[in-house]
Amino acid sequence: MTFIIKDPKAESFNYTLDSSSVELTALVDKLFEEIKLNRHKVHKNGLKLILLNLIVHKGSKVLISRDNNSKRLARYNALDVGGTAIKTVTDKLEKSEYIHFITGKNLPYGHGIRSSIQATDSLNTLLKPITLQLTPSELVLIREGGSKKLIDYTDTPRTLRIRKELTAYNELLESVNIELRDLSGLTVLKDLNHQVVQRKFIDNGEVDSQGQPLFNSGGRSSAAWTSMSGSDERPNIFIDGQKTVELDYQASAINIIYKALTGVVYAGDPYTISVGNVLIPRHLVKQIATTSLNSNTVEGNSSAIGNAYGELGSSLKAEDKLKFSQYKDIKKKITIKDILEAFLTKHYLIRHMFLRGQEVGNRVQCLESDLVFAVVNELTKKSIPTLTVHDSFIVKAADKATLDTLMTTTGFPDQDLVKGLI
Numbered sequence: 001m002t003f004i005i006k007d008p009k010a011e012s013f014n015y016t017l018d019s020s021s022v023e024l025t026a027l028v029d030k031l032f033e034e035i036k037l038n039r040h041k042v043h044k045n046g047l048k049l050i051l052l053n054l055i056v057h058k059g060s061k062v063l064i065s066r067d068n069n070s071k072r073l074a075r076y077n078a079l080d081v082g083g084t085a086i087k088t089v090t091d092k093l094e095k096s097e098y099i100h101f102i103t104g105k106n107l108p109y110g111h112g113i114r115s116s117i118q119a120t121d122s123l124n125t126l127l128k129p130i131t132l133q134l135t136p137s138e139l140v141l142i143r144e145g146g147s148k149k150l151i152d153y154t155d156t157p158r159t160l161r162i163r164k165e166l167t168a169y170n171e172l173l174e175s176v177n178i179e180l181r182d183l184s185g186l187t188v189l190k191d192l193n194h195q196v197v198q199r200k201f202i203d204n205g206e207v208d209s210q211g212q213p214l215f216n217s218g219g220r221s222s223a224a225w226t227s228m229s230g231s232d233e234r235p236n237i238f239i240d241g242q243k244t245v246e247l248d249y250q251a252s253a254i255n256i257i258y259k260a261l262t263g264v265v266y267a268g269d270p271y272t273i274s275v276g277n278v279l280i281p282r283h284l285v286k287q288i289a290t291t292s293l294n295s296n297t298v299e300g301n302s303s304a305i306g307n308a309y310g311e312l313g314s315s316l317k318a319e320d321k322l323k324f325s326q327y328k329d330i331k332k333k334i335t336i337k338d339i340l341e342a343f344l345t346k347h348y349l350i351r352h353m354f355l356r357g358q359e360v361g362n363r364v365q366c367l368e369s370d371l372v373f374a375v376v377n378e379l380t381k382k383s384i385p386t387l388t389v390h391d392s393f394i395v396k397a398a399d400k401a402t403l404d405t406l407m408t409t410t411g412f413p414d415q416d417l418v419k420g421l422i
Helices: 022-034 040-056 083-095 121-127 157-174 252-262 282-292 298-313 318-331 336-346 358-381 397-409 415-421
Strands: 099-102 116-119 140-144 178-181 188-191 199-203 218-221 237-239 242-248 387-389 392-396
Touching: 022 040, 022 121, 040 083, 040 116, 040 121, 083 099, 083 116, 116 121, 140 157, 157 358, 199 358, 218 358, 237 392, 242 397, 252 282, 252 358, 252 415, 282 298, 282 318, 282 336, 298 318, 298 336, 358 387, 358 392, 358 397, 358 415, 392 397
Parallel strands: 140 199
Antiparallel strands: 099 116, 178 188, 178 237, 199 218, 237 242, 242 392, 387 392
């Protein structure tokens, strides 16, 4: 077993995965005998789930729990795999040198490092030829507010519709080839296929007339392309061998609020702010606005801004260092409180939405995600594949005009959630 420091690029283990792949079944049967597992159903399902995660997260470390008592709700556990099976199979795979197992560490103040696994070259050789047809047990997830614990629910018309739309979207993504290439566009650096797009909501305690969660908080999705650096990597994504472009909603969170409360987006750049005769860097205004949408107090907002820019200061990227330098220069002349007040004064029509805490921020995020997936659904109906990154879309360059039109004309799919924000 090896100890390492925390890896920010490690992926989360996904219990919802399943596949009908004949090739995968054959590999599970082969490895079951080779690494000397003995409980046919339990260990084969555990082995299958581990292999699925390693295939989906090609080459990456995958965070994993070693808790024998670890359990998942049936809704989120496609193969009914428990903690004991995971622990047994990972031990056998490591002993047979099919995985690197990196043990976690218990550290104080919530800074512990979770254990992770990573396929060795010998296992990657066996996994590479496998063609997956992923059949996840659940695409609509909801976690307990304030924690990462997934909770069960009874389907509502909203969850049924979202699941149906996500199923169609995932089937479209499964039918195309998605790659990250080098600057020349000729060499494939990373295979981005076999990604499952799920939407992850937060239970904020609000329920419908039947007592079920409203699914009006959170709702974002994640995939391999979400965590890529936009300026360095995402421009080099190819879909079916074609170059792509990325378009985003400008000032998305602010304009979501304007659209919900006034019916129209803000005319101009909402982040252009001056205090006195000093023009504030746009990135700082945007950071202050975004943070204040999730903060309760001015003091809390200022502290969060300091933390965010402190991280930029330790970055190796020239762009981040420049932002940090500009932040320090502004701080010598003007307080974060004064910049926030100038922003709220400019946006007096919606200022009551700020400094109300994480709950309001999560509800705005849900409306933002709803609008993004409304566009995704229209593109899917036209068989146009797209990759989403929060408020932006990546499509083949040939599909840019269609995306442009849909981003302008598509509205919120659930008007009741829009009314609930007001």
